[in-house]
Amino acid sequence: MKQVLIRTTLAALVAFTAFAPAAHAGRSCESRQPTPQTIERGMTLAQRTSEALDAEHAKNGTRVVVLARAGQDLGKYGLRYSHLGMAYKKGEGPWRVLHKLNQCGTAVSAIWNQGLGEFFLDDLWRYEAAWVVPQPLVQQRLLAQVTDAQRRSALHVREYNMVSYVWGRKYQQSNQWVVEQLAMAMEDSIRTREQAQAWLQFKGYEPTTLRLGPLTRLGGRVGSANVAFDDHPNEKRFSDRIETVTVDSVFAWMPRAGLADPVQTLRLP
Numbered sequence: 001m002k003q004v005l006i007r008t009t010l011a012a013l014v015a016f017t018a019f020a021p022a023a024h025a026g027r028s029c030e031s032r033q034p035t036p037q038t039i040e041r042g043m044t045l046a047q048r049t050s051e052a053l054d055a056e057h058a059k060n061g062t063r064v065v066v067l068a069r070a071g072q073d074l075g076k077y078g079l080r081y082s083h084l085g086m087a088y089k090k091g092e093g094p095w096r097v098l099h100k101l102n103q104c105g106t107a108v109s110a111i112w113n114q115g116l117g118e119f120f121l122d123d124l125w126r127y128e129a130a131w132v133v134p135q136p137l138v139q140q141r142l143l144a145q146v147t148d149a150q151r152r153s154a155l156h157v158r159e160y161n162m163v164s165y166v167w168g169r170k171y172q173q174s175n176q177w178v179v180e181q182l183a184m185a186m187e188d189s190i191r192t193r194e195q196a197q198a199w200l201q202f203k204g205y206e207p208t209t210l211r212l213g214p215l216t217r218l219g220g221r222v223g224s225a226n227v228a229f230d231d232h233p234n235e236k237r238f239s240d241r242i243e244t245v246t247v248d249s250v251f252a253w254m255p256r257a258g259l260a261d262p263v264q265t266l267r268l269p
Helices: 002-008 010-019 036-060 136-146 174-186 193-202 214-223 247-256
Strands: 064-070 083-089 095-103 109-115 126-132 208-211 241-244 264-267
Touching (some): 036 083, 036 126, 136 174
Antiparallel strands (some): 208 241
């Protein structure tokens, strides 16, 4: 029955993606239309992820997870996943994903609230979902955060940079927004990004250090509006050490800090 439902929605989804605004983070920005096959695989991944999260909910009362997708091939940087969101469940409703996206190829971003189907819809590098289940108190605080329209946008910065400096405030990338939201949820006194970042440092968060050569840095700055390096300290930038927030670093840190259980994955064959 569920496979029938997936197939009956394909035509509508193809039409939707043809006219939907191109908002991307952690996946490629190539101009190509999704195919029925990619949509079906994305919807299948969404369905199986929903089933797995529902099982978590039935067993443990889970209502919030930190969820990742693999939208780009970041293997040359030693990274497996590209983009984070916070998936949550209100009452008996479906799982929704709150995450930050930039308008494709630009430095302009917004907060999006989508279903799992949209989150995994198309253009994935690898059809794999990964998530960590926060500890009960962390979930309680995150659920209050993501369902409060004012609080969930309080630390959002419109200026987007794919490799924004982890401790900078000029730009903000998608994964950075997630961890700063987590900090705000966990500490009532946090009102600014500077305070959120201080909390993350206190809790031992360690960013990923990307090793980028000067040509890579120059090419990224000149060729892409959503890539900049001018917020990184000169001593790090010019020694090719770009410190930024990645999915992999967040998934390593949260269990280590006692904030979540180990990572779980689900991959289509």
